[in-house]
Amino acid sequence: MFTTRTHTVARAAAVTAVLATSLVAVAGFASAAPQDASFLSSLDQQGITYDSPEIAINAALHTCSDLDAGATVDQITAEILDQSDLSPQNAEFFIVSAVTHYCPEYL
Structure with missing residues (x-):
């Protein structure tokens, strides 16, 4: 009986861990700025591929930082x-x- 309870508790803990991980992943995606999805969609429509959404978004933000620093479009x-x-x-x-x-x- 103790073994059955231990397995039940272990299964419940595993399911809880999986659900918690899933919720964190969904919350991270849901908190993305609306312009992120629109930006990525524009790249997709143009046929531009990227390693990950985060890398593409960071590169876009870097583009803005370069402009802030005075870089020209030709330099970027x-x-x-x-x-x-x-x-x-x-x-x-x-x-x-x-x-x-x-x-x-x-x-």
């Missing part, structure tokens, strides 16, 4: 081309989408 384009396999057209699209979604004051 060159940086993107050096650090990715994007075509020049897709690099420009990425910049425009990043600015549109995260720093529209540069439009």
Whole structure:
């Protein structure tokens, strides 16, 4: 009887751990800014692939930081081309989408 109770408690703990992990993952996704989903969707529609949503979003935010620091679009384009396999057209699209979604004051 003790063994049955131990297994039941262990199963309940395992199910609780899985549910808690799932809820944390869902909460993290749900708390993403609306512009994140729109930005990622624009990349998807253009056929631009990325390693993870977080990396793509961080690159977009970095684009805005570069503009804040006084970088030109040509400099940012060159940086993107050096650090990715994007075509020049897709690099420009990425910049425009990043600015549109995260720093529209540069439009």
